[in-house]
Amino acid sequence: MAKNENTVMHERNIQSISTKQNYAKTFVKIGVYAFLMLMALIVLFPFYWMISSSLKSLSEYKLNVPTLWPKTIVLRNYAEAFTTANLGRLFANTAYVGIVSTLLSLVITVLSAFAFARLEFKGKNAMFAALLATMMIPGELFTITNYATINEFGWMNTFKVLIFPFLVSVFYIYLLRQNFMQIPNELYLAAKVDGCPDLKYLWKVMIPLALPTLISITILKMMGAWNSYVWPNLVANKKELQMITNGLRNSFTDAAGSVNYPVQMAAVAIVSAPLFLVFVFLRKYIMSGVSRSGIKG
Amino acid sequence: MKVALQNLTKIFPSRDKKAGKEVVAVNDFTFDIPDGKLIGLLGPSGCGKSTTLYMISGLQKPTSGKIFFGEDDVTELSTENRGIGLVFQNYALYPHMTVKQNILFPLQNLKGADKMSKEAMLERAEWAARLVQIDDLMDRKPSEMSGGQQQRVAIARALVKMPRVLLLDEPLSNLDARLRLQTREEIRRIQRETGITTIFVTHDQEEAMSISDMIVVMKLGVVQQIGEPQEVYDNPTNLFVAKFLGTPPINVFSGKVSGGKLYIGQDAVLEIAGVSDQEVTVGVRPEGFELAEDGKLHCQLSNVEVMGRDVSIVSTNEASLNPMIRSIINADNKVDLANKVVSYNVKPHKLFLFNKETEERIPFEVK
Amino acid sequence: MVDSKHQWKAWLYLSPAIVLLLVFTVWPIINTVRMAFMDGYNGLAIIGGAEFEFGIANFQRVLGLSSFKNSLYNTMLLCVLTVPISTLLALLIAVALNSIKWLQKGLQTIFFLPYVTNSIAIGMVFAAMFNIVGNMGTDGNDIIITAGIINNILGVFGIEPINWINAGSAYWANITVMVVYIVWNALPFKILVLLGGLQSINKQYYEAAKVDSTPRWRVFTRITVPLLSPMIAYVVITGFIGGFKEYSSIVGIFGEDMGPAGAPGRLNTIVGYIYDALPKMNYGVASAAALILFGIIFVVTMINMQVSKKRVHY
Numbered sequence: 001m002a003k004n005e006n007t008v009m010h011e012r013n014i015q016s017i018s019t020k021q022n023y024a025k026t027f028v029k030i031g032v033y034a035f036l037m038l039m040a041l042i043v044l045f046p047f048y049w050m051i052s053s054s055l056k057s058l059s060e061y062k063l064n065v066p067t068l069w070p071k072t073i074v075l076r077n078y079a080e081a082f083t084t085a086n087l088g089r090l091f092a093n094t095a096y097v098g099i100v101s102t103l104l105s106l107v108i109t110v111l112s113a114f115a116f117a118r119l120e121f122k123g124k125n126a127m128f129a130a131l132l133a134t135m136m137i138p139g140e141l142f143t144i145t146n147y148a149t150i151n152e153f154g155w156m157n158t159f160k161v162l163i164f165p166f167l168v169s170v171f172y173i174y175l176l177r178q179n180f181m182q183i184p185n186e187l188y189l190a191a192k193v194d195g196c197p198d199l200k201y202l203w204k205v206m207i208p209l210a211l212p213t214l215i216s217i218t219i220l221k222m223m224g225a226w227n228s229y230v231w232p233n234l235v236a237n238k239k240e241l242q243m244i245t246n247g248l249r250n251s252f253t254d255a256a257g258s259v260n261y262p263v264q265m266a267a268v269a270i271v272s273a274p275l276f277l278v279f280v281f282l283r284k285y286i287m288s289g290v291s292r293s294g295i296k297g
Numbered sequence: 298m299k300v301a302l303q304n305l306t307k308i309f310p311s312r313d314k315k316a317g318k319e320v321v322a323v324n325d326f327t328f329d330i331p332d333g334k335l336i337g338l339l340g341p342s343g344c345g346k347s348t349t350l351y352m353i354s355g356l357q358k359p360t361s362g363k364i365f366f367g368e369d370d371v372t373e374l375s376t377e378n379r380g381i382g383l384v385f386q387n388y389a390l391y392p393h394m395t396v397k398q399n400i401l402f403p404l405q406n407l408k409g410a411d412k413m414s415k416e417a418m419l420e421r422a423e424w425a426a427r428l429v430q431i432d433d434l435m436d437r438k439p440s441e442m443s444g445g446q447q448q449r450v451a452i453a454r455a456l457v458k459m460p461r462v463l464l465l466d467e468p469l470s471n472l473d474a475r476l477r478l479q480t481r482e483e484i485r486r487i488q489r490e491t492g493i494t495t496i497f498v499t500h501d502q503e504e505a506m507s508i509s510d511m512i513v514v515m516k517l518g519v520v521q522q523i524g525e526p527q528e529v530y531d532n533p534t535n536l537f538v539a540k541f542l543g544t545p546p547i548n549v550f551s552g553k554v555s556g557g558k559l560y561i562g563q564d565a566v567l568e569i570a571g572v573s574d575q576e577v578t579v580g581v582r583p584e585g586f587e588l589a590e591d592g593k594l595h596c597q598l599s600n601v602e603v604m605g606r607d608v609s610i611v612s613t614n615e616a617s618l619n620p621m622i623r624s625i626i627n628a629d630n631k632v633d634l635a636n637k638v639v640s641y642n643v644k645p646h647k648l649f650l651f652n653k654e655t656e657e658r659i660p661f662e663v664k
Numbered sequence: 665m666v667d668s669k670h671q672w673k674a675w676l677y678l679s680p681a682i683v684l685l686l687v688f689t690v691w692p693i694i695n696t697v698r699m700a701f702m703d704g705y706n707g708l709a710i711i712g713g714a715e716f717e718f719g720i721a722n723f724q725r726v727l728g729l730s731s732f733k734n735s736l737y738n739t740m741l742l743c744v745l746t747v748p749i750s751t752l753l754a755l756l757i758a759v760a761l762n763s764i765k766w767l768q769k770g771l772q773t774i775f776f777l778p779y780v781t782n783s784i785a786i787g788m789v790f791a792a793m794f795n796i797v798g799n800m801g802t803d804g805n806d807i808i809i810t811a812g813i814i815n816n817i818l819g820v821f822g823i824e825p826i827n828w829i830n831a832g833s834a835y836w837a838n839i840t841v842m843v844v845y846i847v848w849n850a851l852p853f854k855i856l857v858l859l860g861g862l863q864s865i866n867k868q869y870y871e872a873a874k875v876d877s878t879p880r881w882r883v884f885t886r887i888t889v890p891l892l893s894p895m896i897a898y899v900v901i902t903g904f905i906g907g908f909k910e911y912s913s914i915v916g917i918f919g920e921d922m923g924p925a926g927a928p929g930r931l932n933t934i935v936g937y938i939y940d941a942l943p944k945m946n947y948g949v950a951s952a953a954a955l956i957l958f959g960i961i962f963v964v965t966m967i968n969m970q971v972s973k974k975r976v977h978y
Contacts, residue, residue, distance in 0.1 A: 008298070008459045008460075008491075008492075009407075009411050009460060012380065012409075014371065014374060017374065018373060018378075021374065021375050021377075021378055025375075028880065029764075032760045032763060033767075035756070035757075035760055036761065039775070040771055043774055043777060043778060043848065044774060046789045046790060046848070047789075049792070050786075050789045053792060065816070107680075108680045109681075111678070111680065111681070112680075112681040114677060116678075120674070121674035124674075131685070134685075137958060138908075138957060138958055138961060140909060140938055140954055141693065141954045141955070141958055142688065142696075143692075143939075143942075143954075144696055144699070144938065144942065144947055144954055145691060145692035145699070145947075145951075146688055148695075148945075149687065149692075151707065164684065164688070165688045167684055167688075168688075168689075170689075173681065198673065223780070226782065227783070229783075229912050229915065230935075230939065233920075234939060234942055234943075245785065248785055248788070249915065249916075264788060268786070268788050268789055271782060272781060272782060272786070275780045278780060279776075279777065279780040286780060287776070287856065354875060356871050356875075376871075376874040376875055377877040377878070378877070380877070381875060382875065383871075383872070385871070385872060387868065389866070389869055389872040391887060393893075402876055403876035403877070406876050406878050406882065407877070408877075458876070
């Protein structure tokens with residue numbers, strides 16, 4: 001190729017480029033913010049509509065041209081929601097199942113993660129790999145046999161069935177083991193030299209150091225109980241045992257057409273409130289667990 | 298393309314908002330870079346050389362001052378519109394593209410009068426690849442290449458659109474010694490062939506001296522000296538520049554001017570004029586020593602290193618501000634290690650006087 | 665370190681997990697496969713001492729049922745619609761978020777908000793938003809009192825009220841509502857992952873692109889997307905896996921009937937189909953369906969990974 005074909009880039013009109021560049025920058029910036037604001041509005045709208053509706057009277061809710069915010073605020077909807085859906089009972093049930101299963105799950109997870117992270121035993125790696133492999137199988141596959149099993153055990157419609165079948169989470173064991181592994185082994189050996197028993201070491205050193213992960217697990221487990229719907233609906237759908245989500249769904253499906261929407265929205269708002277509080281105060285724990293898992297609740 | 302910097306200043310706000318001080322990275326830098334030259338920005342780390350380069354590229358905005366490309370004020374112009382090429386210290390080759398795609402990428406972005414046909418782009422890319430001698434690696438990905446090869450791809454990518462100005466940020470820092478020598482010659486050759494005004498940043502004075510048309514020595518954001526490499530080497534404006542240039546580095550002594558004589562320790566080494574009596578700092582280039590039986594400067598001999606054509610004599614002197622004095626003399630001169638003392642005469646044009654406080658150069662005449 | 669004392673201690677610590685996993689995870693894997701291959705296996709019939717032939721009859725039966733085919737169709741349709749839409753939207757939002765400074769943290773928080781919601785509860789809110797209050801004239805005395813907030817908003821743009829989810833609603837309308845809700849629900853996780861990925865891309869690639877005068881759109885398609893491709897692949901794969909297990913979001917909006925009034929089961933999914941079979945103790949059929957689901961997920965994941973291998977860079 002002839003040399004002279006490789007001419008240096010052309011001269012340019014800096015004045016017009018400058019103006020164009022500034023317009024383009026502003027234009028893009030406005031566009032980006034407009035897009036984000038619109039998306040944020042769409043994301044927030046259901047929450048706004050839930051709260052707004054929950055405070056309306058039924059007649060105002062049914063207005064032909066809906067009001068954006070209730071003209072008269074009807075707090076009675078919330079009281080009514082509480083009694084209609086029997087929310088007190090549902091709260092108690094859910095709290096009981098949530099707390100018991102979270103505590104048991106934490107103990108089991110900590111012990112297993114400790115064994116996998118610190119102790120040596122035959123077949124450790126193979127067993128850990130096998131555990132991880134089960135994570136790839138959709139939970140629905142377990143549900144069928146578990147349904148049959150608890151039938152066999154005669155556990156149908158008991159709290160046991162809500163607590164035990166999904167108590168052990170391989171993912172949490174994995175998460176905590178990774179965390180334990182990051183704690184220098186020297187600490188463990190030093191403790192051994194000092195004659196510190198395993199459990200004491202676990203309690204005094206490992207658990208405090210892995211506390212953020214344990215808090216993440218606790219939150220996710222509690223949220224799991226709060227949001228669980230499918231399994232309880234299958235195996236413990238008696239009124240006395242119902243979990244909050246089941247109770248919520250079932251309280252307002254009985255008489256379609258004549259649903260009192262403001263009361264329903266009040267109930268939804270009550271059920272959503274604890275999740276919001278968790279979100280506001282403990283967001284970083286949830287996010288750190290979430291980004292590693294891809295599972296919900 | 299001529300590049301002019303006018304009172305260019307960059308101040309970084311302090312990171313710690315309460316206690317920390319703001320950092321003046323570049324302070325009042327004015328310089329007209331002539332068209333088609335290769336300019337080396339030189340200085341220790343933190344001297345503001347990279348910041349200057351990034352301001353010329355538009356990736357950083359100056360706090361005050363102006364930048365001109367030719368007659369155009371480009372200070373407010375964004376990087377995209379400046380028409381420059383930049384070789385990053387870590388190359389920043391797109392890892393998911395082959396060498397060919399990397400080199401073609403800038404061409405595909407050209408618009409207006411610069412827009413090229415597909416065939417012309419390919420031809421141009423091959424030209425650039427041949428220029429840096431990587432035309433046989435066109436289908437590799439960056440991860441499959443050595444540092445030196447990646448380096449050359451980065452240069453080809455920056456050059457291929459024939460930018461109005463080419464900027465290189467520590468282009469040789471990731472290469473081993475042999476490749477570094479080879480690549481710097483290549484940069485010089487490519488720059489000569491294309492005639493593109495080129496500015497590069499380095500902390501390696503030898504690198505800058507060996508290929509630059511002009512060098513700019515910087516320290517703590519302030520330009521110390523601008524000039525042709527030999528000129529700066531032979532005529533440093535201050536002690537910092539004198540110390541920074543040259544390998545082995547300049548030997549520094551504390552000395553004294555008294556009654557028209559320059560003393561190093563007790564030895565009167567030169568008779569000079571034009572300097573009032575005062576304490577001074579004396580710098581002598583390693584090649585500024587001459588062995589002589591009746592030499593005026595006496596040093597305690599400690600070692601002789603043979604380097605082939607030359608020998609390097611290592612000695613000590615009480616007045617020396619460095620632990621060792623290193624002189625380089627022709628290997629024809631035989632030095633007997635049995636001697637305890639070695640005597641030198643000093644070449645006056647290889648000796649510089651500096652103010653003891655300000656470290657500025659003090660001119661003198663030889664009597 | 666390996667001594668017998670440690671050995672039994674390790675097993676002791678592991679024992680609760682092992683026992684529970686054996687009963688509720690390992691046994692189900694074996695048993696589900698077993699039941700799937702026993703023709704017409706039924707929990708009630710086995711009490712009566714019935715014996716079942718070994719074979720693939722359950723699979724043939726399931727695949728022949730129109731109710732299963734319908735579930736499969738719904739599941740696939742929702743997957744195919746929601747995964748690309750939510751991924752693309754999440755990508756745009758993440759890129760936009762990554763490009764701004766002012767309000768970035770606040771907006772990030774807002775976009776994460778749907779993650780910590782109860783999908784049944786918020787499904788009920790969506791149902792309320794799409795609902796027509798009162799019944800749409802199937803009986804003579806039903807009057808449309810208000811068309812629902814979504815119809816009201818659409819009305820501003822001159823769109824006639826649509827029967828989204830009520831009795832007599834069209835299938836496409838139902839699916840539209842589901843797509844909107846599922847995408848809304850799927851965004852936070854995807855934005856979180858993609859934004860994390862974006863923030864870990866070396867800024868120097870963008871500076872190099874600037875030097876090369878790359879237009880914004882080309883930066884997005886030629887640099888951002890390829891460099892983000894591992895994260896995009898992750899989000900797509902988890903999106904498909906989640907999508908094939910879609911169930912509770914439909915319950916949230918349509919209730920246990922899995923369809924609008926008058927058309928129960930119209931929006932049923934594979935998972936819903938499996939759950940429906942349980943109270944009748946049709947374990948064989950349910951197991952076959954579950955294995956088919958597993959197979960689909962497995963195949964889709966494999967395809968995704970193969971495509972990723974070609975498309976995902978480095």
